[in-house]
Amino acid sequence: MSTDASTTSMDQCEEGLNREDEQDMERRSHRLKLPEDGYEWKKYGQKFNKNIGKFRSYFKCQRENCMAKKRAEWSSRSDGELGEIRIVYDGVHSHDQHSSSSSASNSQGTSTSSSNANQYNLLTQVQGEDHHHRHQSTSTPRTPHA
């Protein structure tokens, strides 16, 4: 809490372009436009945080070997335009970015996630939230019985 909103400065809404193409899906799919990071995310839930009066969307990496998760938080402003969207990354990617433009710079040096994980950790930290609880252990927390 406190001093938020101005923290988000990486979101760069790029409007226009393919109005018909995008509109087709924008029509009813995800009325909210989220900034792409270069990874494929699948929305698996949405909740409203009455504490801050903001919406929270949950995204998961589509990759099978990717346990990375993304969390998007935005105010409940009118539809269409969003003031600021807070993106929080959780987990670490084990695959390369599928981005369109060449990423150039960074990554791909020390094999695997070491460096990558660090990068994401930093982002998560930036959010400056509180609580440091991290559950999800035991390979299979869910397993009633076969």
Added chain:
DNA sequence: CGTGTTTGACCCATC
């Protein structure tokens, strides 16, 4: 038809 999104319900952790 398949993909992707959406909403609700369910579960777990925490207070």
Added chain:
DNA sequence: GGATGGGTCAAACAC
């Protein structure tokens, strides 16, 4: 011991 919040999965719907 219960209640709440938060997080996740599943099903259904739409295109």
